[in-house]
Amino acid sequence: MSESMTMVDAVNLALAHELEQDTDVVLLGEDIGVNGGVFRATAGLLERFGPHRIMDTPLAENLIAGLAIGMASQGLKPVAEIQFMGFIFPTMEQLIAHGARMRNRTRGRLSCPLVIRAPFGGGIHAPEHHSESTEALLAHIPGLRVVIPSSPARAYGLLLAAIRCPDPVIFLEPKRIYRAVKQPVSDNGIALPLDTCFTLREGNDITLISWGAMIKETLEAADQLAQDGISCEVIDVATLNLLDHATLLASVSKTGRCVIVHEAPHHGGMGAEISATLAERGLLDLKAPVARVTGFDTIMPYYRLENQYLPNSADIVEAARQTLEFV
Amino acid sequence: MSESMTMVDAVNLALAHELEQDTDVVLLGEDIGVNGGVFRATAGLLERFGPHRIMDTPLAENLIAGLAIGMASQGLKPVAEIQFMGFIFPTMEQLIAHGARMRNRTRGRLSCPLVIRAPFGGGIHAPEHHSESTEALLAHIPGLRVVIPSSPARAYGLLLAAIRCPDPVIFLEPKRIYRAVKQPVSDNGIALPLDTCFTLREGNDITLISWGAMIKETLEAADQLAQDGISCEVIDVATLNLLDHATLLASVSKTGRCVIVHEAPHHGGMGAEISATLAERGLLDLKAPVARVTGFDTIMPYYRLENQYLPNSADIVEAARQTLEFV
Amino acid sequence: MTIAYQGEILFSRYLDATGKAVDTVPEWAEQPDTLVEYYRQMTLARLFDSKAIALQRTGQLGTYPSMLGGEAIDIPTAALMQAEDVLIPYYRNHAMQVMRGIEWRDVLLYWGGDERGSANPAQGQDLPNCVPIATQCLHACGVAAAFRIRDEKRVAVTLCGDGATSKGDFLEALNVAGTWQLPLVFIINNNQWAISVPRAMQCGAPTLAQKALGAGLRGEQVDGNDVIAVHQAVSRALERARAGKGPSVIEAISYRLSDHTTADDATRYRSNEELKAAWEREPIKRLRNYLHDRGWWDENRETQWQQTANARVQQAVQDYLATAPDSAGAQFDHLYATLPVQLSEQRERAIRQAEPGGRHHE
Amino acid sequence: MTIAYQGEILFSRYLDATGKAVDTVPEWAEQPDTLVEYYRQMTLARLFDSKAIALQRTGQLGTYPSMLGGEAIDIPTAALMQAEDVLIPYYRNHAMQVMRGIEWRDVLLYWGGDERGSANPAQGQDLPNCVPIATQCLHACGVAAAFRIRDEKRVAVTLCGDGATSKGDFLEALNVAGTWQLPLVFIINNNQWAISVPRAMQCGAPTLAQKALGAGLRGEQVDGNDVIAVHQAVSRALERARAGKGPSVIEAISYRLSDHTTADDATRYRSNEELKAAWEREPIKRLRNYLHDRGWWDENRETQWQQTANARVQQAVQDYLATAPDSAGAQFDHLYATLPVQLSEQRERAIRQAEPGGRHHE
């Protein structure tokens, strides 16, 4: 029995599912209780699971991360919400110095099965600091998995996987598409794998690689290109650490051409890692340089200019055409 | 009149020079006063410039960053020391949310001429958390310059430039070579440019690109390869943001082959950005895939295994040979 | 056992909820000038607030945080600061910023998604709005430290909410301010809520002012709906700071009469009764009653003033709406002191794609 | 004005610097068993310390932080904790870790650069050493919250230095502990120095215990050189926490008799006089005098005990030195619960290059 729902509903569904299945799962964050989260991702959970398991914390993200790590060290499975990714920076010392390495530094005596959820990205006319994409900062840290869904169904399946993962997972939710589309999601408790890309569309002429909200524009670009008879393979990376090289390399070895799309700034974004890997390990397969369509190397502007910053489908089409024209 | 000195002495010299020249320059950090810094980089400065300009703070890195930003907003030029890069994470909210964007968000009404200095990298048998290299986290942030010297003279000239820079600079000091070599440094007040790579050795067969302490192993590798008649061009990137693409591309267009070397983990390291850029913009020049010689995608192990983690010159030679053999 | 430390927090209030004096009012409050001016500024702020919310509701403004209920804290504080002092605001102190030099238009620009809202040179070295909670408290310490380093008799004033007092930044700031005896005033607008989290869930202590004691500095609590009490506390704190006698923390007890921001719906988490009760204690009515009782204000003046105030706000809205978006290249023009060569290609692309026919033309 | 809050911090001490009782000692201190055991553990810790420093000086151990001067804090605290309680140490609590199950060898392994030093399953759910200052305080809150969530009558105990009390983490931890009334004991080893920064430059307040007041929880101060005073304070705090009466902060005043670590040279920043005066107050001599006075200890027992202790430490050193480095592949084996396919090539490379003839063979 599957119901049509938005991504934020799917997040809520996955949380409820795991809270129900596993009493070690607890939620903590700011405004996640009575208020049900500023995006309503935790709506109804306090009522259903009580204040011992759904905890509004004092206002401090470093606290939230530290609490969650302490809880996780005792075998709980905390799922913490950071209200916006722009406020995730205070958690970084805890995540890098402790969360990512609790298992390693105790040689497995203790571990850190926690999930940090945070909405991220631009495009919703939000105030300052509410629109950035800094996934590359987290994906560079050994020990932290970084997972980003791009549809309601993948949000459900990947979040289940993240909560069940015995190690820490940063789960970034592209808020621009929180409510953009509805999709049937069945509450079947089936998790998706955390270490594979999802090939959303098969194609032969060019591989378009993206994640999160930009999957929307990427698919639109693929549609537009299809009208000109160009067959795009579209891959949702989904997990930025650890990266599924096999799927990406196989696709590019087939198409020989590739455009990588992300909102985050160009310089040092995760597009660089993917582009570098494709060229280093698939140089002979490449018929054209890999292209990156990304945000600028500037600070995400306030919302009046945000569409001047965010890549759009025309940018992707343009980059794909240039790549295809390369001989 | 130039004196032979270590990198840490050169840092001290540059600090003293600017403190002398510009009364807006102030220093703050932990143990930088009477103690002269745990690495002695600020030795003697309290005595010379007094407690109003050389400030030991309470123990809190977030505080240090926030104080420095507040001071910088009023036109001071604070140079803050973070004792080890492993403790820089509490500063990230301040650096990303404020330091990097003070000028932009006020359209130039205020600015943030600050320098954050931090020793980084492994290889000195230090305790846990004292050996990591996370420069990629900072270099991805638009608005933050990230600068890394690799010799006493460059430490002096680049630090002068960093202090004089009207915008924030993260100045990372490779502590493994703090005292590794002495070099004549003249206290001539001449700054080096913050936006160019330094070509340390010219060559024709392959370009070796690195920064910080790994320059040492990279030059050793170049020596070893020279014995086999292989001519290496060795480039010290020095400034990781903003990157001097021109020099890197020109070199690789000449040699057609490239090995990038860094201590930080492979996945999402700054090597990825450089490798990607070389392949994207210089694909036709490349005679072989760019190779990266890096730390593993693991947490820097405690010191008994650190040499198993850190790349060495043999690794670089090996990668260079493979690159050269590629046809 | 011996006593190693004793401390206390005093609470002060002059006017009760109806505007009756419950304590001997200070001399200046026996004269009309200051209080009438406060009244004007407070009502102007409230008027602006309702206009801004209306703009947001009609899609003409982004998310907007209302000042409703905080007027008696912000107005006297801004009025008492000297021009050369520096304000380090949080995101709810629009009226203070305007009193210190910017235009109401600038406030709309900021919340309307335009960086130029923080660019007005009239505000001097004041810091811009601060969204990341409590981070501004550390800037305030840096600003105050700069005064000390330069031996200037200036004071830094910073504000934050009750929720902000839970974040490490706030406490690190108090700690360094106390240790370095900085010329600094911290004002907590304890409006009882941090979005949906009530005051009691932020901190187990009976007052927030006592966090000052932990850091070795002065703390006091005032009725934040009482403009006289706030004036007195802020005067004390500013004088002490200016005289080199160190920093203070003022906890002003108010109530957030609005939703957290226009993006919030407070009926989800708080009761109508509580809100109604808070409206009984609100700051403007209290002051109006006091002014009326003294014969310093009446319906006539109210009507006239409302007209003036309305005109000002209308003008601000017009100016705001007439401001064209910044150029696409502006994203690059203020990031660094000079445009780095590495960004020039990106900047040109941004400009090109925003032009008519460009991929991002709107 | 009315009083909104009053609070105080009490200081307690039973033995003066010479070991004479200055207050009526508690009943248990009228019996030899506990105090003699404390004495044994404290001297053992000190012996280990000197051995570890010797190892470091001869290049056989990495940077090592000494326990010297903190023995009267750590020993009774570890002794009073129940096995099922959880210790969240900082980086100076080796003796506590050993009392709770690990081997002295493990301590040497950790500071000798080997992760296996934190792997001993005998320490159960205790957290490992914590180097990033004050971060452990938040873990302690998470641990205590876990007890509450699971309705377990266990207590979390965490320690930190005086410097650590300046870092936001410490204050955020106190704040949540007070708000949630967690079963938790915070112990500050106020040893007067944070590397080279003296206590007075960390905080302007007369006591560090009063930071508890700011967060609405119990704070007290004890003479940290007086094992009886520490025992009493820790007992009180543990009992309260276990009974669901909430968290406490204990500031134990001690002195760091050693350099900060073996990498430090304290003569650069503090005077010989100060150090000499501190040695007059040190905890072991004080206790030994008390034991001697009561006839519970003498030279004979001392000699015997020193032999036993020496043998234990020698054994630990032997075991440590006999431990071969972990395999090069170990860097990968515990990072994730199972080795991700993405890392298997790197792991093989690491193993290969460490083998004889490999590029990293040592």
Ligand SMILES: Cc1ncc(C[n+]2csc(CCOP(=O)(O)OP(=O)(O)O)c2C)c(N)n1
């Ligand atoms: C670091 C950070 N975390 C979270 C947020 C989201 N947020 C904005 S306002 C707010 C509540 C603040 O409450 P309080 O400090 O009491 O101020 P008030 O808005 O009530 O005036 C939160 C959680 C933020 N802006 N910054």
Ligand SMILES: Cc1ncc(C[n+]2csc(CCOP(=O)(O)OP(=O)(O)O)c2C)c(N)n1
């Ligand atoms: C976050 C962080 N910043 C800096 C350091 C470096 N450091 C190690 S110990 C120390 C001083 C700690 O002093 P205190 O808290 O008083 O503890 P003590 O060592 O005196 O017991 C510093 C600055 C660190 N380990 N972590």
Ligand SMILES: [Mg+2]
């Ligand atoms: Mg509030």
Ligand SMILES: [Mg+2]
């Ligand atoms: Mg100390």
